[in-house]
Amino acid sequence: MEVIPELSSEEFFYDIVTTALGRLQVDTTEHTEYYLVGLLASYARDERTLPTEPLALLLMRPRDPATRTLALKEVGDTSLMLTGLFPETIKRTPVNADYYAGLGRVAYLELSGRLSRSALSAVYEELATEFHKFIEVLAAARSLVQIVSSSIIIIDNGY
Numbered sequence: 639m640e641v642i643p644e645l646s647s648e649e650f651f652y653d654i655v656t657t658a659l660g661r662l663q664v665d666t667t668e669h670t671e672y673y674l675v676g677l678l679a680s681y682a683r684d685e686r687t688l689p690t691e692p693l694a695l696l697l698m699r700p701r702d703p704a705t706r707t708l709a710l711k712e713v714g715d716t717s718l719m720l721t722g723l724f725p726e727t728i729k730r731t732p733v734n735a736d737y738y739a740g741l742g743r744v745a746y747l748e749l750s751g752r753l754s755r756s757a758l759s760a761v762y763e764e765l766a767t768e769f770h771k772f773i774e775v776l777a778a779a780r781s782l783v784q785i786v787s788s789s790i791i792i793i794d795n796g797y
Contacts (some may be wrong), residue, residue, distance in 0.1 A: 647679040651779075654678070658778035664771055669761045674775065677715055677722075688716060688727070693741050699739025703752070714765065721739040735773075742757025743769045 645653075652675045654787055659666065681687075689696070693716060696709045717738040728735050746766035753759045765772060 640731070648675055651675045651678040651682070654779045654782050657782060658775050659674050662771075662774055662778055664764065664775055666768075667760065667764060668766050673758075673761050673765070674772065677719070678776075679780070681719060688720070688724075693738070697741065697745065707749065707752055710745045710752070714745035714749060714762070716771060717745065717767070718765070718776065721781050722773040725777075728758060737768050739773065742766075766778045 652672075654676070655671060655674050658664075659671065689712060693713045696713050696757060697778060701710070721738050721742070723737045725735060728738060743766045746762045746769070750759045750762035753762065
């Protein structure tokens with residue numbers, strides 16, 4: 639009988655993200671790499687779900703600075719997840735993947751500016767300026783596992 643060591647969701651997604659980055663020969667900062675790992679792990683643990691409200695409305699609604707920052711993160715993260723991991727969801731909407739990528743870039747860029755004194759500023763700036771590259775990374779990560787839903791993941795042992 640084969641014993642398979644139990645990995646935390648972060649360890650599992652770290653392996654997946656670094657494998658995807660390597661396959662695509664994408665260079666990124668360690669901070670951005672860990673941001674992607676945390677993003678995937680948070681969705682896998684059901685801590686996050688896709689919002690029911692249109693993302694553009696989240697961007698347009700005036701809010702206090704703290705709530706605006708959270709809304710920008712939600713729009714950026716959701717746009718990245720939809721375009722990279724769940725592109726079939728976009729096919730059921732009246733807009734295309736470029737629309738979501740544009741929303742994500744705008745959200746991450748504004749977030750980078752708002753957090754200019756934070757270490758996360760550079761992460762959000764990289765996500766904004768290289769958004770399409772990170773869509774490809776998440777798509778490659780998706781190819782390494784079978785995602786049945788946002789909470790059911792089947793591992794392809796060949797990764």
